[in-house]
Amino acid sequence: YHSSVSSPRRRVSPLQATKPRVGRQNRVQELLDWAKNTADIKAGGIELKSSPESGLGWFATRTIPANSVLLSVPSALVLSVEGTDGPPQVEKLVDRSIVRTLPWYARMSLYLHYLSEKDPTISGVNVQPWLDSLPAQFDTPLHWDSLKELQYPYMEVAVAKQKKDWEAYHRQVQGFLSWEDFVWGCECARSRAFSGAYSGGAFNPRIYVFTLLLVTLYVGLNLGTLEQAANGAGVVVSASILKDFVVPKLFKQQRYIICPVIDMANHQSIGSGGEVSFEYFANAYSLASSKEIPAGKEVTISYGQRSNDQLLQYYGFVEQDNPNDVYILPALREWDIETIEKKCGRKVAAGRLAKLERAGLLGSTVENAAVESNEEAANAAGGVVVKRGSGIDPAVLQALRALLSTDEEWSVASEAIGNFVEPVNSENERCARIAARTALEQELSKKATTLEEDETLLQRMESMKKATDASVEDFLAIQFRIEKKKLLQETIDRLR
Ligand SMILES: C[S@@+](CC[C@H](N)C(=O)[O-])C[C@H]1O[C@@H](n2cnc3c(N)ncnc32)[C@H](O)[C@@H]1O
Numbered sequence: 001y002h003s004s005v006s007s008p009r010r011r012v013s014p015l016q017a018t019k020p021r022v023g024r025q026n027r028v029q030e031l032l033d034w035a036k037n038t039a040d041i042k043a044g045g046i047e048l049k050s051s052p053e054s055g056l057g058w059f060a061t062r063t064i065p066a067n068s069v070l071l072s073v074p075s076a077l078v079l080s081v082e083g084t085d086g087p088p089q090v091e092k093l094v095d096r097s098i099v100r101t102l103p104w105y106a107r108m109s110l111y112l113h114y115l116s117e118k119d120p121t122i123s124g125v126n127v128q129p130w131l132d133s134l135p136a137q138f139d140t141p142l143h144w145d146s147l148k149e150l151q152y153p154y155m156e157v158a159v160a161k162q163k164k165d166w167e168a169y170h171r172q173v174q175g176f177l178s179w180e181d182f183v184w185g186c187e188c189a190r191s192r193a194f195s196g197a198y199s200g201g202a203f204n205p206r207i208y209v210f211t212l213l214l215v216t217l218y219v220g221l222n223l224g225t226l227e228q229a230a231n232g233a234g235v236v237v238s239a240s241i242l243k244d245f246v247v248p249k250l251f252k253q254q255r256y257i258i259c260p261v262i263d264m265a266n267h268q269s270i271g272s273g274g275e276v277s278f279e280y281f282a283n284a285y286s287l288a289s290s291k292e293i294p295a296g297k298e299v300t301i302s303y304g305q306r307s308n309d310q311l312l313q314y315y316g317f318v319e320q321d322n323p324n325d326v327y328i329l330p331a332l333r334e335w336d337i338e339t340i341e342k343k344c345g346r347k348v349a350a351g352r353l354a355k356l357e358r359a360g361l362l363g364s365t366v367e368n369a370a371v372e373s374n375e376e377a378a379n380a381a382g383g384v385v386v387k388r389g390s391g392i393d394p395a396v397l398q399a400l401r402a403l404l405s406t407d408e409e410w411s412v413a414s415e416a417i418g419n420f421v422e423p424v425n426s427e428n429e430r431c432a433r434i435a436a437r438t439a440l441e442q443e444l445s446k447k448a449t450t451l452e453e454d455e456t457l458l459q460r461m462e463s464m465k466k467a468t469d470a471s472v473e474d475f476l477a478i479q480f481r482i483e484k485k486k487l488l489q490e491t492i493d494r495l496r
Pocket residue numbers: 053054055056057134135191192263264265266267268314315316317318319
């Protein structure tokens with residue numbers, strides 16, 4: 001019922017295919033005109049510009065002081081998916097019993113499909129110019145012929161799982177939209193939606209005015225004291241706040257929204273000058289400056305703490321020196337114990353591995369990762385996580401201290417792995433760090449190319465960009481593996 005994911009790599013969404021092929025720049029102008037004239041979207045101090053690295057993005061046209069609202073989009077215009085049902089448009093297409101089995105992004109995909117094929121209006125506003133502004137294709141690994149150039153087996157597992165999951169979801173709705181359209185919608189959702197436990201509704205001044213009126217009447221007509229009235233008013237006010245703020249947070253009513261026009265803001269992990277928030281009193285979503293932004297600078301926002309694994313898999317780009325980047329090493333059970341023993345000059349004593357196994361510190365095998373349910377590019381295999389911010393997982397250092405402990409250290413620690421949370425002595429600590437470093441060095445040496453070779457290659461590709469037929473995918477793969485190798489090297493240096 002559908003072809004393999006990788007074949008139509010440069011697909012054009014049906015949306016664009018049925019339209020005369022105007023350049024994205026024209027569509028951008030149409031989007032801006034629409035935002036201003038039809039959608040009641042307010043903008044100030046920014047312009048939409050295109051850059052080769054990140055596509056379209058918002059740029060400051062003048063110096064913007066901190067805390068200025070740059071864009072304000074009425075909340076009636078956003079595409080929203082929350083809870084397990086709906087949105088209602090989707091339930092017009094697909095039976096609710098099926099809708100309920102789908103994750104938020106699949107429901108968002110169906111919603112986008114509904115808007116493009118059935119009725120392009122949201123709250124009575126025709127959003128076609130916004131639909132036309134969406135990217136026609138994605139460069140995420142899901143569309144790549146091979147992921148070998150990433151030199152990161154973990155990503156192959158993660159993308160295989162993504163493909164399997166998405167195919168299963170599509171099977172539920174294949175009567176309504178093609179695989180290509182389904183994937184296109186899911187990717188729009190994954191790369192353009194914000195999430196959060198947003199308020200249940202907008203500020204409704206009428207409740208508060210009415211309460212004030214009641215209080216005035218109550219006191220004015222001598223029906224009770226001001227204190228009694230205030231208690232009554234307190235209940236009204238707090239019930240309303242409860243509904244808007246507390247309840248959604250408490251029950252984790254996660255809400256996902258795509259906000260037209262604000263969805264053109266690009267990501268920067270650290271130092272972004274923009275911020276998206278829900279303006280309770282204005283009942284609008286806004287893009288505002290969180291600090292002063294110099295004229296000409298891009299107004300970026302943070303999509304959250306995203307590793308390059310997540311950024312590449314779901315957004316199709318790689319961030320340089322990403323402070324949230326991670327490296328997933330094979331699980332401890334797959335480490336080369338013999339080499340570690342040699343490098344430390346210690347033998348792993350009998351029974352230690354079994355102890356770690358029972359404590360669940362050895363992880364599972366990579367093959368098992370694919371069967372576990374895990375939406376994000378996270379670590380289903382129990383691999384050893386290395387973070388740019390904090391280095392190697394402290395639980396792994398703990399396990400290594402215990403693993404390499406002498407019989408004496410082991411008995412001093414009452415044979416309990418829990419007593420290895422902190423370093424036990426300098427020699428044991430030295431061994432644990434050598435072990436970690438050895439695993440990291442071995443990981444680095446397994447790569448088909450070195451960091452230096454990759455950097456030279458990338459420079460060459462960049463300088464000959466037009467002359468070569470290097471694709472976006474080739475660039476991304478090299479950028480990605482450079483960042484991973486940098487992270488491994490940094491962590492090795494920290495362990496010296
Ligand atoms: C919410 S959209 C932002 C608008 C997008 N640039 C466009 O042209 O439609 C997210 C997408 O923008 C691109 N993007 C965002 N931040 C980026 C960055 N720092 N570097 C490269 N591309 C980025 C990625 O393609 C990502 O999937």
